[in-house]
Amino acid sequence: MTISTEQEQLWVLQARQGNQEAFARIVEAYQRPVFNLAYRMLGSVEAAEDAAQETFVRAYVRLDSYDPAYKLASWILSIASHHCIDCLRKSNGRQVSLEQIDGARWIPDPRLRPEERTMRAEQRHEVREQLQRLPEQYRLVVILRYWHDMSYVEIARVTGSTESAVKSRLHRARLMMADLLTEAEQAASVPEGERRLTESAVSNRV
Amino acid sequence: MQCQTASELMSLRLDGALSDDEERALDAHLAVCAACSADWAHMQSACDAFSALTLAEPPAQFAARVMQRVQRRSRRLSLARAGLSVLLVALMLSTLFIAPLRALFSITESVSSVPALISTLVGAIVGVASVAGTVLGALQVVLKALISSPTWLVLAGYLAICAVVAVTWARLALRRPQTDR
Numbered sequence A: 001m002t003i004s005t006e007q008e009q010l011w012v013l014q015a016r017q018g019n020q021e022a023f024a025r026i027v028e029a030y031q032r033p034v035f036n037l038a039y040r041m042l043g044s045v046e047a048a049e050d051a052a053q054e055t056f057v058r059a060y061v062r063l064d065s066y067d068p069a070y071k072l073a074s075w076i077l078s079i080a081s082h083h084c085i086d087c088l089r090k091s092n093g094r095q096v097s098l099e100q101i102d103g104a105r106w107i108p109d110p111r112l113r114p115e116e117r118t119m120r121a122e123q124r125h126e127v128r129e130q131l132q133r134l135p136e137q138y139r140l141v142v143i144l145r146y147w148h149d150m151s152y153v154e155i156a157r158v159t160g161s162t163e164s165a166v167k168s169r170l171h172r173a174r175l176m177m178a179d180l181l182t183e184a185e186q187a188a189s190v191p192e193g194e195r196r197l198t199e200s201a202v203s204n205r206v
Numbered sequence B: 001m002q003c004q005t006a007s008e009l010m011s012l013r014l015d016g017a018l019s020d021d022e023e024r025a026l027d028a029h030l031a032v033c034a035a036c037s038a039d040w041a042h043m044q045s046a047c048d049a050f051s052a053l054t055l056a057e058p059p060a061q062f063a064a065r066v067m068q069r070v071q072r073r074s075r076r077l078s079l080a081r082a083g084l085s086v087l088l089v090a091l092m093l094s095t096l097f098i099a100p101l102r103a104l105f106s107i108t109e110s111v112s113s114v115p116a117l118i119s120t121l122v123g124a125i126v127g128v129a130s131v132a133g134t135v136l137g138a139l140q141v142v143l144k145a146l147i148s149s150p151t152w153l154v155l156a157g158y159l160a161i162c163a164v165v166a167v168t169w170a171r172l173a174l175r176r177p178q179t180d181r
């Protein structure tokens, strides 16, 4: 996806004057990243498509507030991020404040640390599932870091937080993810013989 | 180095964000701390798994459906604007016609004296005509401004101005019949 900034700014200018053709070009250019962000955040194709569509509609309505000093992609993804977080909060009904999450220390469970292990290819689908178990703000930074290849500064701008908050969320997200994946792996497919072995390894460690 | 610091550095290393000094310090800690080097292997494999996930394709016709939604939304927006302008005009009309209406009411009250009736009637007609002229002019300006207004902020400005004008007019119009008596 290589679109020149000049081309992009021209589209924005035309779309602001009500040219929907120009806006359609913007949608085509950014549908993939926006859909993927929503898909990873919300976990289902239907919810993701709806959220991604709504993101573009909001971008169109608010096009006047876009500051051309920033990347158009960052601006659109920022709208998408906020909308997805809103969707999740509405559907969950629970309100966990970010201060609560950031303030709490994630303590890695030592029993979930076998001496040596590597991620197998068939575990990838588990990654997708476990990602949904991360707190939404953690999931968001992971998604922006890994699927959108963003720097700390860009993630901070998109999520409306600071660079140090981004670093610490990524750190905690990685620790949690490591534990969740191991947990899932142990729960899912450990043959009886091996299970006894693992259990004895665990009791040895404790 | 404390294990907590080492853990933070590991995460930064995965992003390639460590200085040479920090790299060396982390390696030194990992060499002597079994718990941290287990964590490190662990974190690495979790992040390999992240990287291995591929991008999903948006559903077919996604862009077309977005544009349909954009069209619906902007139609709704312009409807709302039109509704607002009708409301504004109605507001102005109602205040502008207060004076002539008052005059008409006073006609029914003083229907017994004929000269008074004629003069009030003429006054009312002249009032309505002058008001109608002003209203038409104002209507044109307001509608033009509303249709070409680029943002809601400008629209809100118009709304405020119209409200002020309407209130001022209402006050003036309500005062006049009282001074007539």
Ligand SMILES: [Zn+2]
Residues within 6 Å of the ligand: B002, B003, B006, B029, B033, B035, B036, B037
């Ligand atoms: Zn350590």
